[in-house]
Amino acid sequence: MKGLLTLAFQFLFFLSYAQQNLVPYVRPLIGTEKMGHTFPGATVPFGAVQLSPDTDTISYERNGKYNGDVYRYCAGYKYEDKTIVGFSHTHFSGTGHSDLGDFLVMPTQGRLQLNPGVASDTKTGFRSAFSHDNEVAEAGYYRVKLDDDNILAELTATNRVGVHQYTFSKSDASHIILDMMAGIYNYDEKVVWTYIRVVNDTLVTGYRHTNGWARTRTEYFAMTFSKPFKSYGQQNFDKPQVYRGFWRKFDQNHNFPEIAGKRLRMHFDFDTQEGEKIKVKMALSPVSQQNALENMRAEATHWNFDGYKKQAQLQWNQELNKIQIEASENEKINFYTSLYHTFINPTVYMDVNGQYKGLDQDVHKAEGFTNYTTFSLWDTYRALHPFFNLVQPSRNNDMVASMMKHYDQSTLKMLPVWSHYANDNWCMSGYHSVSVLSDAIIKGVYKGDPMKALEACIATSNHRDYEGIGAYIDRGYIPAEQNGTSVSNTLEYAYDDWAIAQLAKKLGRSDVYETYQKRAQNWKNVFDNSIRFMRPRLADGSFKKDFDLLSTHGQGFIEGNSWNFSFFVPQDPQALMQAMGGAKIFAARLDTLFSMHLPDQFFAETEDITREGIIGGYIHGNEPAHHVAYLYNWAGQPWKTQARVRMILNMQYKPTSDGLGGNDDCGQMSAWYLFSSMGFYPVAPGSEVYALGSPLVKNAKIQLENGQSFTIEAINQSDKHVYVEKVLLNGKPVTNWQLSHADVLKGGKLTFYMSTKPARK
Amino acid sequence: MKGLLTLAFQFLFFLSYAQQNLVPYVRPLIGTEKMGHTFPGATVPFGAVQLSPDTDTISYERNGKYNGDVYRYCAGYKYEDKTIVGFSHTHFSGTGHSDLGDFLVMPTQGRLQLNPGVASDTKTGFRSAFSHDNEVAEAGYYRVKLDDDNILAELTATNRVGVHQYTFSKSDASHIILDMMAGIYNYDEKVVWTYIRVVNDTLVTGYRHTNGWARTRTEYFAMTFSKPFKSYGQQNFDKPQVYRGFWRKFDQNHNFPEIAGKRLRMHFDFDTQEGEKIKVKMALSPVSQQNALENMRAEATHWNFDGYKKQAQLQWNQELNKIQIEASENEKINFYTSLYHTFINPTVYMDVNGQYKGLDQDVHKAEGFTNYTTFSLWDTYRALHPFFNLVQPSRNNDMVASMMKHYDQSTLKMLPVWSHYANDNWCMSGYHSVSVLSDAIIKGVYKGDPMKALEACIATSNHRDYEGIGAYIDRGYIPAEQNGTSVSNTLEYAYDDWAIAQLAKKLGRSDVYETYQKRAQNWKNVFDNSIRFMRPRLADGSFKKDFDLLSTHGQGFIEGNSWNFSFFVPQDPQALMQAMGGAKIFAARLDTLFSMHLPDQFFAETEDITREGIIGGYIHGNEPAHHVAYLYNWAGQPWKTQARVRMILNMQYKPTSDGLGGNDDCGQMSAWYLFSSMGFYPVAPGSEVYALGSPLVKNAKIQLENGQSFTIEAINQSDKHVYVEKVLLNGKPVTNWQLSHADVLKGGKLTFYMSTKPARK
Structure with missing residues (x-):
């Protein structure tokens, strides 16, 4: 009934708004190669389940040493890999650290193997070779042929339920493996405990507790099969346990329904006909098995795989249609894939009955x-x-x-x-929640x-105990002796404090406003006037002597260097410009940033920064400089903002698996693309003012929740028309290169007149 | 309010029924030495909390070998020990296997030590020496002086809250330690996970998940202090963890309120004046921290330790007064301590809001x-x-x-x-739930x-998969090849099946009755007519050749030998008697059982059987023969039942710490005492008929829940008047040595006329 109502609602929405089919423009494989850290699997918008293939079982260390997998395999899937281990139900999108990968499911045929085996020889385990030729990734749908046993695997999802469809060939030994040990950011003791109940021959419930990046995390599940399994079993890979109770009364490894332990893998066995499809639904809950079952009953009652897929893509279309654009095919792919990536995280963390952990x-x-x-x-x-x-x-x-x-x-x-x-x-650093709240x-x-x-x-x-905040409050900066990222912390706190000040002002709390407006000036305390760069400062007030402007490592900045972080005063570019020596010097320094060369050795030790994400010395592949291209506006050279933005849009976002220049970071990279391609960007969240850049689209119509729509139009748009001759808001000239959120909310049209030449005036 | 209502109710009860103060007759130290496995600490009747001292941190193995502690320390406390490690909140009473011991609390003074240290030198850790001279154990109250730091420790409890009172001397380094690693049946990995929140300077909540005898068990707590601690901290005894998140941003060991891990001990620090009392309340919940807090709010709002003690003893008096007796002081001690022990387990496992795991x-x-x-x-x-x-x-x-x-x-x-x-x-064995349900x-x-x-x-x-049930159904017995306790299993199943048959008969399900009445005869299939003893039988139908009637190990019987188990046909002693050769032989064999000598080597490998629990060859310290003394009634020699019962009552139950001849086993040994000392016993639960024995009391008045009371009176009672001359029920002679439950329910009086001579007739 609930499903029907949702469908009815969506149908009404469909009628009231001329929806386009935008799903074909979403390419989930974008960003799965190299640095993007996106996953290609199936999810609905902001879905609690992200069901996606994992191409390796990720270990934190090999031979006792950190091996980098915890970074490389943030999404579980690397486009470069040739094998798939299985399909797990939770994934971060684009992060720079990993976790999750719960409840890995894998279909196999023939001899039962309960070890994943090694990538170099898939016969050693249940993993399978696959080819990108046989792989399709869409919004809400993923398909791949598993070559080893010639099994077609298809995935889709509802909000809280992962839906699998496996097409087997004829066999009396078809298996579906449930690996409760597997995980992303895995190590021997990550799984603290696992509990499984085989309720009947089509229903399994349970939970596991992990101690991963999330220190204390429990995820519950309910798993149903479209066909009864004929037998099942488990293997416990933990070291033999001391005697505890009379468990030996049962053969716990075969057809025994009450299973618990630390390192478990299960198998469910079937006879299959040629081409027979077995479907699996896995509902998750942060609270209980009962809630997982309730989620299943609310969201996934039937066995029509295509129905779930259609439903998922309907949801995606509904969300994607919130912005309709005119642009080239590739730009549409980049745009809607970006929109897709922004609509994955944060995810729903709540059961249908409203309960959450x-x-x-x-x-x-x-x-x-x-x-x-x-x-x-x-x-x-x-x-x-x-x-x-x-x-x-x-x-x-x-x-x-x-x-x-x-x-x-x-x-x-x-x-x-x-x-x-x-x-x-x-x-990471800062207390940026305050920016989100304030904005x-x-x-x-x-x-x-x-x-x-x-x-x-x-x-x-x-x-005060947190990351130098005490010293920051007392001194106005964090002494370099106290903290390895003392400069960037000071800069980020100062921005955050400004955001608090804006909020206080809005709420009429002038006392708080005064305090935080003052704290917002603290960036000045780590600005070395002698070189006009941000620089680590010691407790005695002097600046650190031994200091490198280029290196991203050990210089007082988190994942960045002074060259980039010295522009991090989004709350007051004007004051920063004056401190740096005025508009001319400021703009020239921005020019240098974009045109310099940053040799590899300066960022070799920083995982989040790679050559792909760098333009000159400007690091777009990581976040701290995301506002920097817009700073030319303050220096009276908006045409340079326009050119830089268009350059970044073209260089850092491509419709290919290696198309992202850096981690998508839960949609931040994509959100930069979306704003910038529509011609504006929130330089300082907490302000309701956007800075104008140069739109990439020809036309974008944003459907607002208040019923209004706001259209961006680019007259004379082309790859070469990157400069903005003039801008009209509802027909009236905009001269300050700004757009207010309030004006957007009123609905209307922002018209950019594009040109091949900068409008220097 | 709820507390007030309870008090009011109790006051009314008090008025309507002439209550005696029976608490002084309860001696919780009885059974704490040698084999009793009882605990001396504080609990209310059937309370969810059993707060009691633990005299050692129990380990399953030492140097990789099972060390017996798991058996010896079932209750956490051994009277023989000279040191106390601390006070934990959950304890089995009298079991033969161990678990629990949650949330051990220990007060110390001076140098902080977070290891318990060794018993041979208490200076090595937080444990303390103590003397039984400074120890008081009452129903609902326990007190001991901890010699090392001269701290008086007092304990009491409500249903779900343990209440501690520690009297310190003057110090700026008084500590209360919370050991989250400690436990009964402990081993390195028993604690799967611990989570603790220091909510404020008087409130701590959390949980721990253990993998002990209970495989998957989580216990939540909320702990409050009567005085704010000035500082606190933790030590994590787990091996160093791999990097996971930015926890290093905090000093987690000192005054850090969000703690988790596998092996944790915490300390809370105080300044104390001479004689200052600090009180601690620890509420438990099987469900959540919130529920633990709710339990605390419902049951333990104030800080009046004596009030909690009074309340606990009021509850005990209310329960103990359900039977009022006339007997010697020692008999009263034995009787009311037995009554106390029967009212400990099973325990309430539910929060005040009705939730449970x-x-x-x-x-x-x-x-x-x-x-x-x-x-x-x-x-x-x-x-x-x-x-x-x-x-x-x-x-x-x-x-x-x-x-x-x-x-x-x-x-x-x-x-x-x-x-x-x-x-x-x-x-253990059987499916004796069915007996409890049926009865x-x-x-x-x-x-x-x-x-x-x-x-x-x-x-x-x-x-069918459970312990030979399949074979039992198919063949009528379990072949000795299949199961190490094939004979006792067959015997116990047959009795249980009879209990099911009785239930089916009661419910008019004659089909079921027929089936199970037939199964109830299966004891005959392991009865070897050639020797007229129960004996292991092989799959081919022959009896096992290599067989020992005396040994309790490896002969096909669980914790017993053929001599005892051969009498295990409680559902039909008449038929057993005939099978054994008639009344005379049957009685003679019973005589032999009680008068023979069972050498040590025959039970040396069975932990639950020791010399203390044996009379002749009759093993009272373990359960299988508990009905045997009553079987003489069937052989027409009731005077022998009478003499044996009185002998067992005297020999196996003494008002001393080593007074119990075997594990109290959650009250079963005590329940035997209570029935037998009142002159009757349920030989075959599932029947509403009791067999009569010989009362030990002079008078016992049972207050029934239906408002009636039933009195047992023994005329001419004395130590030597162990024989029953005649019995009257409400003045009418009883000649079959039976009493029906229905007659008891009607209320009335059962009068035994005692004699020094057997009434052979």
Whole structure:
């Protein structure tokens, strides 16, 4: 019934809005090679399940040493690989660190093998060779032929249920393996505990508890088969256990339904006819097996695989149609794949009955909001959440509500830093939740209590024990002796403090505004006037002598160098420009950044930075400089912003598997593309002003949730018409190279007149 | 409010019934030495918390070999020990296998030590020496002076909350240690995971997941302190972990409130004045931290330690007064300590809001019953549950309801065998749940659906994969080749089948009755007519040649020998007697059993049998022969039953720490005492008939739940008046040495006329 209502609603939506079929422009394989760290599998928008192939069982270390897999295999899938180990149900999209990969399922035929084997010889285990020729990845659908046993594997998903369809050949030894040990960011003891119940010959439920990047994480499942298995069993790969109870009364390895342990793999066995399809549905829950079953009943009652696929693609079309564009085919592929990537994370982390696991490891019920998880905030505060404020304000409201619940449940009384699945891993730096809260409230998106949000921002930013905040408050900067990333931390805190100040101003809390406006100036304390670059500063007030402007390692900056980070004053480019010596010097330094050469040795030790993501010395493949191309506007040289933006759009985003110049970072890279290709960008979230650049599209129509639509039109658009001659908002000239969010909300049209020549005036 | 209502109710009860103060007769130290395996700590009747001292940290193995501690330390406390490690919150009472020991708390002063140290030198750790001279154990209260730091420790409890009171001397380094690694039946990897939140300076919550005798068990807690701690910290004794997240941003060992890991000990630090009392309350929950807090709020709001103690002892008095007796002081001590021991297990396993963890590891809500756990059914079906049918029928109804829920939640569709805390460890043999169900339904105690109960009995008894049931069904016995305890299994199944038959008869299911009445005869298939003993039988139908009647090891009997088990046909002593050769031979053989000598070597390999529990060849310290003394009644020699029973009562139960001749086994040994000392015993639960013996008391008045009371009176009672001259029920002679449960329920008086001489006639 619920499904029918959803369908009916979608049909109505379909009628009220001239939907295009945009799914063909989504290419999930983009970014799966080299640095993108995206996954090619099946998910619905913001779905709790991301069902995707894993091309290797990822280990943290080999021979006792860190082997880099934890970084390379963030998404479980590397386009470069020749084998698939199986299909697991949870994946990060584009991150720079890994986790998840729950409940890996793999179909095989013939001799039962419960080890994955090695990639160099797939006969050693249940993994299979595959070819990209036999692989199709679409929004909400994935298909691949598994060569070893000639099995066609197809995947689709609902919000909380992964749906598998395996086409077997004739055999009395067809198997579906459920690997409870496998995982992304795996190591011997990652799986803390596994519990499985074989309820009957088509239903299996259970959970596993992992100690991975998320320290304490439990995921529950309910798994159903379209056909009863004729037999089943398990192998426990843990070391033999001491005697505990009378388990020996049973043969626990064969057809025994109550299984538990640390290192388990199961198999379910079938007779199959030639071409017989066996379908598997796997529902997840963060709370309980019962809830997983309830999720299954609510979302996936039938066995029509194509029906699930259609439903998933209908959902994608609905979301993708929020922006309709005119552009070249390749640009449409880049655009809609970017849109797809921005609509994956954060993901729904809540059962259909509203229950979810809180940061405090207790079960909570979300009242009046959908709970989300996976907040890669150092990345996503920049453009992803501002993008959501534009096209997904209801969801961003819920995301902010989820962050506030995280705060409520935090014993430390901190907003999330990098949180996923009821944990905070505190990855990266800053307290950028405050930027997301501030931007959402200032743009009218967050419907919760803004005063409480402000209090959460204040508490988080005063957590003296956290990463030098105490020293930062006392001195106005973090001494280099105290912290390896003292400069970037100081810069990021200063920006975040400005965002808090803006929020306080909006809420009439002038006392808070004053305090934080003052803290927002702290970037000046790590600006070395003698060289006019950001530079590590010692406790005695002097700047660190031994210092390198180019190196991204050990110079006081997180994943970046001084050349890039010295531009990180998004809250006040004007003041930064003056500090650097005025508009001319500022622009010249930007020119140098984009035209210099950054030799490999300066970033060799920083995983997140590679040659592919660098233009001159400008590092686009990682986040800290994402606003930099727009800074020319402040220097009175907007045509350079326009040219740089178009260059970056063309160089860093390609419709190929290796098309992304850096980790997509839960959609931040893609959100940059989407804003920039429509001609504007939120340089400083917390401000409702966008900086104008140069649109790549010919036309983009944004369907707003308030019922209005806002259109961007580029007159005389072409690859060579990268410069903007003039801009009209609803027919009136825009002269300050700015666009306000309020104007967008009113609906209307922004018209760029494009030219092959810069409009220097 | 709830507390007030309970108090008010108790006050009314107090008025309506002339209560005696019976708490002084309860001596929890009885059975703590040698084989009793009882614990001396504080609990309320059937309480979810059993807060008790542990005298050693128990390890399963030393130097890679099983060291027996898992058996010796079932209760955590050994009277023989000289040191106390701390006070933990869950304990089995009298079992023959160990588990639990959750959340060990220990007060110390001076230098902080987070290792328990060794018993031979308490200065090596936080453990302390103690003396029994400074130890008081009462029902609901325990006190001991910890000599090392001169700290007085006092314990009491509510149903779900352990209450500690520690009296310190003056120090700026007083500590309360929370050891999350400690446990009974401990080994390195027993603790699968621990999670702790220091919510504020008086509140800590968390949970731990263990893989012990209960394979998958999670216990949650909320712990409050009467005084804010000035600092706190933890040590993680796990091996160093691989990098996972940015935890290094914090000093996790000191004053850091979000803690998790596998091997943790915490400390909370205080300044104390001379004689200052710090109190700690620890609430438990099987479900969540939130529920633990809710339990705390419902049961333990104040800080008046003496108030909790009074409340606990009021509850004990209420329960103990259900039977008022006249007897010697020592007999009263034995009687009320036995009553105390029968009212400990099973324990409440449910939060105040009705939620509990099910066997399926999901959270359930108990509707209309209180959920109980810890069912040591091989022991307790014999006399404990029948005793509950007499004096705790409401609770036994709930216990049966709990067992039915276990069945509902069982993937195997089996009633519990030996279940505790949402797990079945399948310890011992038989499917004696069916006896408990049958007895409760036949005696009108169980208010649930009896037909469903019968179905559960049928399903359990037809579980062909379990311990030879398949062969038993097919052949009528279990071949000795298949199973190491083939004879006792066959005998126990046959009795259980008879119990099912009785239930079926009661419910009018004659089809089922026929089937099971037939199965109940299966004991005959392992009875070797040539020697007239029970004997292992091979698949070919022949009896095993190499066979020893005396040995308790490897002869086909679980924890017993053929001499004892050959009498195990409680469902039909008449038929057994005939098989053995008639009344005379039968009685003579019973005589031999009680008068023979069983040399040590015949039971040296059976932990549960020791010299202390043996009279002649009769093994009272373990359960299988508990009905045997009553069998003389069938042989027409009731005076021998009378003499044997009085002898056992005197020899096997003493008011001393080593007073129990065997494991109390969750109250079964004590229930034997209680029945027998009142002059009757349920030889075959499932029948509503008791066999009469010889009362030890002068008078016993049983207050029944239906408002009636039933009195046993012994005229001319003395130590030498062990024989019964005649018996009157409400003035009418009883000549068949039987008493029916229905007659008891009507209320009235059973009068024994005692004599020094047997009434042979």
